[in-house]
Structure formats: structure tokens, C-alpha cells
Amino acid sequence: MRALVGVKRVIDYAVKVRVKGDGSGVETAGVKMSMNPFCEIAVEEAVRLKEKGILKEIIAVSIGPAQAQETIRTALAMGADRGMHVKHDDILQPLAVAKLLKAVAEKEKPDMILLGKQAIDDDCNQTGQMLASLMGWPQATFASKVDVEGSNLTVVREIDGGLETIGMKLPAVITTDLRLNEPRYATLPNIMKAKKKKIDATDPAELGVDVSSKLQTVKVVEPPTRQAGGVVGSVQELMAKLKEKSLI
Amino acid sequence: MRKFHGARALSLIHRSWRMRASRTFSHSLTRSLSTHAPSPFDPSPEHRHLREVVRDFAEAEVDPQAQEFNKEEKFNLKLFQRLGELGLLGVTVPEEYHGSGMDATAACIIHEELAAADPAFTLSYLAHSILFANNLARNGSEELKHAYLPKACSGELVGGMCMSEAEAGTDVLGMRTRAEQTGPEEFSISGHKMWITNGTLDGSTTGDVFLVYASSKSPEASSSSSSSKSFSLFLVEKGTRGFTLGQQIKNKCGMRASMTAELVFDDCRIPAKNLVGKEGNAVYCMMRNLELERLCLAAMSCGIARRCVETMARYARDRKAFGKPIGQFGQVQRLVADGYAKMSAGRAFLYSVAQKLKLDADPSETNERMQTDAVKLFCGEMAKSVADSAMQVLGGNGYLADYQVEQLWRDSKLLEIGGGTNEAHQKNIMLDFLRKQVIEIP
Incomplete structure (x- = not known):
């Protein structure tokens, strides 16, 4: 069985994100970038499925500028077999990403596609769902447990009320939630081996995908800073203040 | 169980992400390395x-x-073995012996990154x-390596490695531990080795395996003059008769999570195949080996x-005094800025x-000795x-x-003493200058 795993290069989770002076987006120059944590979980799950003998091949695909290759190398060092780099320099909306992944999937013919449930930069949480729809495949989102038996897929999902277990036939799209697994560190020998693994390159034009967007970013601003609070001496005083501000 | 959707909830997860943000302060200032x-x-x-x-x-x-672990003066064996899983323990060991086959730069990177978190653990590493x-x-021979x-x-x-003795540190060739050939295939080692890192792992027995330097008569010298001294290197394993723990050396000023010991060799018989080199x-x-050792200590x-x-x-950014961050005061600026400049240098x-050090080179043919001495000295x-400046900036908190x-x-x-005292590096550098016919720095 073959799996396609999407890996996105994002601003590192530990970086304090700053808005650019002109309000056109956030500052990325000189900022530490790394693999989206949910994508790391997707790679880890694929590697575990391969270690169980369920998967034969894992293809890590990333869409982005030249540096996205580093993110692919990280996936290769974790255990993916080869990489696919879709070169594109501008920001893409989830629909364009889903269309590109579909084009890659039609070429590579995977039995499952594993994606992070969302990226920690735009927090869209749309790509997996759109991709499943475009492919006409079933989808298992927010996975916290994945079991594969033959062509049957059983996924435990994290939902508001608790856990939901669903079953479906492969091929399918799986999006991974935080508690699915704990990603491994790449070992030094595997970092060296990753250097020799192949990364194919393509771009939206070659894949025949129109990535133009109908959305336009108007303005990006910092969240408002929290106002200092006040201390009240009694319940009566609190009620009076609330009334004064017409809050009750 | 909660489902995390929004960015705000995510920022909560990030704080506990793999628990690796336990000291998140390391990230924002230095993570711009990734160009x-x-x-x-x-x-x-x-x-x-x-x-x-x-x-990470x-x-x-x-x-x-x-x-x-530093407070308890204990070695964290479990964590050490995690380094094995990551392929770091044999960083410069060729792959055929299950190492990672990397270069001196890789070894320096590992030592630098680990030491920022725990220098004592790194010293054992x-x-x-x-x-x-x-x-x-x-x-070593193929047999020993395999x-x-x-x-x-x-x-x-x-x-670990045994070189120093109570009365032979910088004057390493003054060591008294002796090896004598006691049979066609056997040597006997006698002597005391001091300040041996990893010398014990439990406080009551020796560590697992050591490379031990001892003076011996060179084969050529034995026939002509008995005064000519030479040195041999042996591999000695825990449990060898005559090899015991003298004592764990406790109450060190620092590097306390790295266990140090005195090791005793009393007519310790070892097979001739354990001769290294x-x-x-x-x-x-x-x-x-010393050149790489010096670089890793400097790292x-x-x-x-x-x-x-x-x-x-x-701290200078967050701590306020007289109504403003202390980083606004010239005295603090000097400590932080000078520290940054020195560290960068x-x-x-x-x-x-x-980058220049070749691990397989013949030491007599390389020119890095003065440089490795100078790096560690500096x-x-x-x-x-820089540590002293940091403590000064943190004031009372820094002392805790x-x-x-x-x-x-x-x-x-310790890094001004271990692996060569400052004085040993100074001696080496000056003597290397004196050996040159023309003193000229390229």
C-alpha cells in the first residue's frame, strides 16, 4: 500500500509571530520555520503504518518555495521514502492546495492520503475535507487512532462530545489530530540517509492546476492588547460598576 | 476530550507540545539560525x-x-541511552561499527546543543x-572495534578514558601507571588513575569500559636502555581482575551529574589483544584524539x-528597576552586549x-594543534x-x-581545567612557536 503525506512549512510553533509594518501579512524574514506540528503527526503515523507492514511506500509532498524541500527532507529523515516538491512562491488558499494534492495523487495513485488536520499558520482546517470531496473519497478527520485491516479503515475521531469511531473503505483521506501519536526525533543516521532519497519537483502549471484565488487579504493586524482590569471591594461595588457600564 | 480548533486554543497546545517548550526562552532569541x-x-x-x-x-x-541529577550527583543512564537511539553516541564512529560516520563539525554541534541544557550530562557524553x-x-584493531x-x-x-593521575595532570607523561608484559599474550597494569569521567555509573562499582594509558618499556628500548620510557594504550573492561573503583569523587564544584572516579589497577591482567594501537x-x-577532544570541550x-x-x-528585557527594563541601563547593556560579542567570536x-580537522589524519602531519589549543583556551x-556576566545581570536571582x-x-x-588546563594550552602554543624557524602567522 502507498501513502501520500502532506507536509507544510510554517513559522515554528515557538516563535512569537509579528505582523508586518505595512499590514500585508506576518513577518517571515529571518524567522525560524519548521514542519507544521500536525503534519509531523501525519508523517509519524505513516511511518508507524509502514513499520507494521501495512504501507510499502510513503511519499511526502510539500507545496511552497524552494525551502519547502527542507521540510520534505525532515519527513524523509523521519522515514518517508521519497519526496515531491510542488514549487510555488505565493500564499495558497486551501482549495488550491487540495486541487494540487489531487493532481499529485492522480499521478502517484496512493491508497491513503494523510494530512494534518490544520496548519498552525492559517488555522484553516479545510484542505483535507476539500481534497476528499474533489477525489470522491471518504474522509476521516481529527483522527486520534487509525487502524487498517485489508482495505478497511477504522478511525477514532475527536469530536466535541467525546470520541467517535467510524469505518470506511480505502482509499481515503485521513487528517490527524494532536493525540494520534508523538512524533519521533529524526536519528542522525536517518538524517544522513535522507540526503540520498529522491525528491521530484513539479509546479502548478505542469500539474495543470489553476491556483488563482478569489480571496484577497485586505489587512492583517495585531490582536488588540488586553486592557488592564480593576479591583472591586464588594459584590455591591461590582454590581454598581456593571450597571454603570450598562453590562447588566 | 477537547478538540482544539482556534488559534487561541492552539497556543495552549504549543506550550505543552512534546513538552519541549519547557524552557521556551531558548527559542525566540536564537532560532533565527535556520537560514x-x-x-x-x-x-x-x-x-x-x-x-x-x-x-529540540x-x-x-x-x-x-x-x-x-546535578543536585543528586547522579548520572542519567536512561537519558544517555536515548542518545544511542538517536545515533549520537558514535557520532564520529564509521558506519560499519554502527556509528554515524560524521565529522568534527557534527561532534561540535551535538556538544554545543547538549551543553546549553546540561553541561555535566554532556561531559559524560x-x-x-x-x-x-x-x-x-x-x-583500535579490527577485532576490538567490532x-x-x-x-x-x-x-x-x-x-571512558584514563590518562590523568593524582600527580600527573598537565605533566601527563609523568604518569606512574605501568604496563608490563607478563606473558606472550598478556600484560599487567598497575597504578591509580584520577578524575576519570564515567569512572563509576552507580557510585559503588567501576564504569563499563575504559581506554587506559600506561607507561611501558618500548620494544626497542627494552634491549638497549631501560631508562627510555614509552607509553601504551589498553582497553580494560569492568570485571577484569585487579581493576576496581577507588572512590567516587564527590562534591565537585560543577559538572555534578557527570560521575567522576579514582580507578585502581592492581596487577590487572589483560590479554595482549586489548592493546590499542x-x-x-x-x-x-x-x-x-586530543584535537577533537579540545574542540568538543570548546563547543x-x-x-x-x-x-x-x-x-x-x-532577563534584561523583562526585569524592571527604577521604572524601566534594566536593559535600558548602560551597565547591563555592557554585560549583555560584551557577552554576545565574546560568544559569537x-x-x-x-x-x-x-571544518579543517580531519579525524583520520596523522597528528604529526596536521597543523591544527595550535588552533585547537587556542580554541579551547579562548x-x-x-x-x-559570560556566565559570570549572566549571574551579575540576574542579581539575586542569578545566585539561585x-x-x-x-x-x-x-x-x-571546569573547561579551564579539564581536557587540558589553560596553562597546558598556553605552554603548547608557546612551545609550538619556539619550534618554528620563522614565526609568521599566515
């Missing part, structure tokens, strides 16, 4: 990836245990991976300095030399002074163990 052009610190993408992985690992798993594993890999290196690379065995040729093995100094600069810069020097003093600077301050001093 794409090759840097002297990370000459290849693999070096950069290695640094990222080791830093150090923040998540090494940093949180440092205070406890150094004694094992450089003093034992690298030395054996470069100088027998011991795979276990050293996995962490099944923790190694040629008989009488141990000075060659010693010189060959530890750089790691200590990085953490100290980060800590004092952050030390790191640049370190990696420029590391970085040792540099880290000590909770802020880690206190530990780094104590640990940093």
Missing part, C-alpha cells in the same frame, strides 16, 4: 538538521532533568563518544555561553577550526566570563539554582 545559505556553524543541510533535532531533544528531555569511542575507532564499538554506539556500554605508540593515539563552552546570553538578554573560531575563559545560570557558572570553570 538557507550554508553557515560556518552548519556547513550542510544535514548539519543544520542535526542541530535542530539535538536542540535537549530542550525537551535534557534540560528538565538537569537540576535534579564527551568522555564516552570522543575519549572512548572516537579514540578506539581511530586507533567487539566494543557497536555496544558503545547503542549505549549498552558506557565508556602499537605497543609504545600511545602518544600517537593521544595526540590524534561545550559555546553552548554554556549561548544559554547564558539568552538568559541575561531575556568563540563560536566562529570553533567552527572555523572544526572558549573556556569566554564561557566563564532555579535560574540555571548558577549551575552553568560552576560548570563553566
Whole structure:
């Protein structure tokens, strides 16, 4: 069985994100970038499925500028077999990403596609769902447990009320939630081996995908800073203040 | 169970992400390393990836245990074996012996990143991976390498090296431990070795396996003159008769999570196949390994300095006095800025030399000796002074163990003593100048 795993290069989770002076987006120059944590979980799950003998091949695909290759190398060092780099320099909306992944999937013919449930930069949480729809495949989102038996897929999902277990036939799209697994560190020998693994390159034009967007970013601003609070001496005083501000 | 959707909830997860943000302060100031052009610190993408992985690992798993193990003066064997899983224990050991086959730069990266979290743990790592594993890999017989290196690379065995004695430190060739051939296939070693890192792992028995330097009559000398002294290197394993723990050396100023011991050899009989390198040729093995050892010790100094600069810069930003951040005061600015400048100079020097060091070279044919002496001499003093500045900036808080600077301050001093005192490096450098016919620096 073959799996396609999407890996996105994002601003590192530990970086304090700053808005650019002109309000056109956030500052990325000189900022530490790394693999989206949910994508790391997707790679880890694929590697575990391969270690169980369920998967034969894992293809890590990333869409982005030249540096996205580093993110692919990280996936290769974790255990993916080869990489696919879709070169594109501008920001893409989830629909364009889903269309590109579909084009890659039609070429590579995977039995499952594993994606992070969302990226920690735009927090869209749309790509997996759109991709499943475009492919006409079933989808298992927010996975916290994945079991594969033959062509049957059983996924435990994290939902508001608790856990939901669903079953479906492969091929399918799986999006991974935080508690699915704990990603491994790449070992030094595997970092060296990753250097020799192949990364194919393509771009939206070659894949025949129109990535133009109908959305336009108007303005990006910092969240408002929290106002200092006040201390009240009694319940009566609190009620009076609330009334004064017409809050009750 | 909650489902995390929004960015706000995510920021909560990030704080506990893999628990690796336990000391999140290390990230924002220094994580701009990840530019794409090759840097002297990370000459290849693999070096950069290695640094990222080791830093993540150090923040998540090494940093949180440092205070406890240093306080208890205990070695964290479990954590050490995790380094084996990551392929770090045999960083410079060729792959055929289950090592990672990397270069001096990679070894420096690992030491630097680990030392920022826990220098004492890193010192044990150094004694094992450089003093034992690298030395054996470069100088040992095929039989010894196949027998011991795979276990050293996995962490099944923790190694060390025995050179110093109570009365022979800088004057290393004045060592009194002797090896005598007692049979066609047997040697007997007698003597005491002092300050041996990893000398014990439990406080009551010896560590697992050691490379031991001893004086011996050279084969040629034995026929002509008995006064001509030479040195040989032997591998001695725990449990060998006549090999015992003298004592664990406790109450060290710093580096307390690295266990140090006096080891005793009393007519310790070992087979001739345990000879490392040629008989009488141990000075060659010693010189060959010392250059890498010095670089890795200097890398530890750089790691200590990085953490100290980060800590004092952050403190100077957040701590207020007289109504403004103390970083607004010239006296504090000087400590932070000078510390940053010194650290940057030390790191640049370190990696420029590391890139030139060839691990398999004949030590008599390389020219890096003065440079490796100079790197360690510079970085040792540099880290000590940067740690001192950090403690000064943190004031009363810096003097407390909770802020880690206190530990780094104590640990940093060792690097002016261990693996060559400052005076030994000064002696080496001056004598190398005196040996030159023309003193000219290219």
C-alpha cells in the first residue's frame, strides 16, 4: 500500500509571530520555520503504518518555495521514502492546495492520503475535507487512532462530545489530530540517509492546476492588547460598576 | 476530550507540545539560525538538521532533568541511552561499527546543543563518544572495534578514558601507571588513575569500559636502555581482575551529574589483544584524539555561553528597576552586549577550526594543534566570563539554582581545567612557536 503525506512549512510553533509594518501579512524574514506540528503527526503515523507492514511506500509532498524541500527532507529523515516538491512562491488558499494534492495523487495513485488536520499558520482546517470531496473519497478527520485491516479503515475521531469511531473503505483521506501519536526525533543516521532519497519537483502549471484565488487579504493586524482590569471591594461595588457600564 | 480548533486554543497546545517548550526562552532569541545559505556553524543541510533535532531533544528531555541529577550527583543512564537511539553516541564512529560516520563539525554541534541544557550530562557524553569511542575507532584493531564499538554506539556500554593521575595532570607523561608484559599474550597494569569521567555509573562499582594509558618499556628500548620510557594504550573492561573503583569523587564544584572516579589497577591482567594501537605508540593515539577532544570541550563552552546570553538578554528585557527594563541601563547593556560579542567570536573560531580537522589524519602531519589549543583556551575563559556576566545581570536571582545560570557558572570553570588546563594550552602554543624557524602567522 502507498501513502501520500502532506507536509507544510510554517513559522515554528515557538516563535512569537509579528505582523508586518505595512499590514500585508506576518513577518517571515529571518524567522525560524519548521514542519507544521500536525503534519509531523501525519508523517509519524505513516511511518508507524509502514513499520507494521501495512504501507510499502510513503511519499511526502510539500507545496511552497524552494525551502519547502527542507521540510520534505525532515519527513524523509523521519522515514518517508521519497519526496515531491510542488514549487510555488505565493500564499495558497486551501482549495488550491487540495486541487494540487489531487493532481499529485492522480499521478502517484496512493491508497491513503494523510494530512494534518490544520496548519498552525492559517488555522484553516479545510484542505483535507476539500481534497476528499474533489477525489470522491471518504474522509476521516481529527483522527486520534487509525487502524487498517485489508482495505478497511477504522478511525477514532475527536469530536466535541467525546470520541467517535467510524469505518470506511480505502482509499481515503485521513487528517490527524494532536493525540494520534508523538512524533519521533529524526536519528542522525536517518538524517544522513535522507540526503540520498529522491525528491521530484513539479509546479502548478505542469500539474495543470489553476491556483488563482478569489480571496484577497485586505489587512492583517495585531490582536488588540488586553486592557488592564480593576479591583472591586464588594459584590455591591461590582454590581454598581456593571450597571454603570450598562453590562447588566 | 477537547478538540482544539482556534488559534487561541492552539497556543495552549504549543506550550505543552512534546513538552519541549519547557524552557521556551531558548527559542525566540536564537532560532533565527535556520537560514538557507550554508553557515560556518552548519556547513550542510544535514548539519543544520542535526542541530535542530539535538536542540529540540535537549530542550525537551535534557534540560528538565538537569537540576535534579546535578543536585543528586547522579548520572542519567536512561537519558544517555536515548542518545544511542538517536545515533549520537558514535557520532564520529564509521558506519560499519554502527556509528554515524560524521565529522568534527557534527561532534561540535551535538556538544554545543547538549551543553546549553546540561553541561555535566554532556561531559559524560564527551568522555564516552570522543575519549572512548572516537579514540578506539581511530586507533583500535579490527577485532576490538567490532567487539566494543557497536555496544558503545547503542549505549549498552558506557565508556571512558584514563590518562590523568593524582600527580600527573598537565605533566601527563609523568604518569606512574605501568604496563608490563607478563606473558606472550598478556600484560599487567598497575597504578591509580584520577578524575576519570564515567569512572563509576552507580557510585559503588567501576564504569563499563575504559581506554587506559600506561607507561611501558618500548620494544626497542627494552634491549638497549631501560631508562627510555614509552607509553601504551589498553582497553580494560569492568570485571577484569585487579581493576576496581577507588572512590567516587564527590562534591565537585560543577559538572555534578557527570560521575567522576579514582580507578585502581592492581596487577590487572589483560590479554595482549586489548592493546590499542602499537605497543609504545600511545602518544600517537593521544595526540590524534586530543584535537577533537579540545574542540568538543570548546563547543561545550559555546553552548554554556549561548544559554547564558539568552538568559541575561531575556532577563534584561523583562526585569524592571527604577521604572524601566534594566536593559535600558548602560551597565547591563555592557554585560549583555560584551557577552554576545565574546560568544559569537568563540563560536566562529570553533567552527572555523572544526571544518579543517580531519579525524583520520596523522597528528604529526596536521597543523591544527595550535588552533585547537587556542580554541579551547579562548572558549573556556569566554564561557566563564559570560556566565559570570549572566549571574551579575540576574542579581539575586542569578545566585539561585532555579535560574540555571548558577549551575552553568560552576560548570563553566571546569573547561579551564579539564581536557587540558589553560596553562597546558598556553605552554603548547608557546612551545609550538619556539619550534618554528620563522614565526609568521599566515
